[in-house]
Amino acid sequence: MSSKRNVLAFRTYRSSDLIGIQRRNGRSRPGPKPQGEWSSRMSSRLDVHFSSRTPEWSTPDDLLGELNDIFHFDLDACASRANAKCMRFFTKEQDALTRRWHGTVWMNPPYGREIAGFMRKAYEESLVGATVVCLVPSRTDTEWWHRYAKRGQIILLRGRLKFGGATSSAPFPSAIVIFWGGRLGQAIRPEPRP
Secondary structure, eight states, X not given: OHHHHTSOOOXXXXXXXXXXXXXXXXXXXXXXXXXXXXXXXXXXXXXXXXXXXXXXXXXXXXXXXXXXXXXXOSEESSOOTTTOSSSEEOOTTTOGXXXXXXXXXXXXXXXXXXXXXXXXXXXXXXXXXXXXXXXXXXXXXXXXXXXXXXXXXXXXXSSOXXXXXXSSOOSSOEEEEEEOOHHHHHHHOOOOOO
């Protein structure tokens, strides 16, 4: 019985309401919001968990270094001129979704709604020979995860990554999804379900 008291009930709140959640009688309920400097600092820290301020999360250099030692990437499919990880790269303006991908491709796609299109493209390019290594949020509750990510090799990353120059970790877990191209891809690729 006591373990049930320690479990918070899941309800939908606006991010501005989260500051006011208080535990009363073993249940979570919105309560009065704290005022002052602490409240605004805490509110801004929580906002990242519930915002889509930017869909771009710059790849952690140490992670990319480890993967590049294995895969030797030819193309960065989702880059800007400032953060490209390969000599060949596609920017947002060049629209990677309309281009052919060749060789071994690194993809850290935008994490907003457009991620489904990038995962579809990565999978489709693997069918015609490219090997695509993707860094994505581990969103096992989404359609794109079940439709595309599950067709690749999935490596769940322990802990939370620190993206770019961030001082704190991401508010979500991450995964590496590998869509193998060529003969290896044909040999290990799971058959799509009807």
